[in-house]
Amino acid sequence: MVLLALIALAGCASTRVVFPNATPGAPLRVPGWELRPEGDGPFAAVVLLHTCHGVSKSTHAWARWFRDRRYVALIVDSWAARGIGNECDEKTPDVPSTERFDDTAGALRFLHAQRFVDPNRIGVIGWSNGGVFSIAVVNGPSLERARRRGVTLEPPGFAAAIAVYPGGCYSLVNELVTRPLLVLMGDADDWTLPDPCVEMVANMRRRGADATIVLYPGAVHYFDVVGQPRTYLPDVGNRNKPGECCGATVGYDAAAFADEQRRIEEFFGYHLRRK
Secondary structure, three states, rough: OOOOEEEEEOOOEEEEEEOOHHHOOOOEEEEEEEEEEOOOOOEEEEEEEOOEEEEEHHEEEEEEEEHOOEEEEEEOOOOOOOOOOOOEEOOOOOOOOOHHHHHHHHHHHHHHHHEEEEEEEEEEEEEOOHHHHHHHHHHHHHHHHHHHHOOOOOOOOOEEEEEOOOHHHOOOOOEEOOOOOEEEOOOOOOOOOOOHHHHHHHHHHHHOOOOEEEEEOOOEEOOOOOOHHHHHEEEEEOOOOOOOOOEEEEOOOOOHHHHHHHHHHHHHHHOOOOO
16 A cells, blocks of 8 residues: 555645655655645646755745645655754765665655546656756666666656756766756856766757756855855765865855746646646
8 A cells, every 4th residue: 555644734734644665675664745736636746855954944835836836746755764864964874875766766656646646747856965866767777777676666757857956967977867857056056066967968968868957157055945045054065075075055046046936837837737
């Protein structure tokens, strides 16, 4: 049975859910939140994958934003499933990449079991650490590696994917997405560097992929976290600073955020429209 728990939060527009991920033989119970529009549907849906700081107020704000545009929104809380906090520093456990992939596959299965969701119109969006997994679940070689482990996505899989300042582009520069992909990031990001993502998208496009990247001038990590002051976080792990170990610049950028919302609305509006 896909649905393990469904607990309504009193006075809240979201529903707390728990579902099994797709790890063969030993599926993990993954908590999350589901938000749905009024009506019977079936609706398009979007899976939301959090940053290394975990599910935040910003994640919930995005879920409400999608619901208000008539999408079912499903937040996947991979950190709570593993007892990980939201510090995002060098003490944060290094979760194998297969685990967040399996969580995302489990979220897709969960949505397929909901009568009010159109299984042909499900997208995925991830930020930072979650961004690389929103790419992976539409990436041909990643899907094949998962298949060899016994993990497959419920057909037809995710219809489209968005990655916002994604980590891990360097690991995907020679791979190929099989569904439309939109990457959004600041050109001044010193935490997830834009150059590998630019190279990744360029390589994919040369091989025929429907992939696009948008760089926002002067914007840094967390440019879409409303109210986040521009500051330097000295304790967050950063693979781009091997000698120093840590540190990255973050900060809200109103112009970038406004354009991001416009592009996300247009992208999913097109690719998740009713056929």
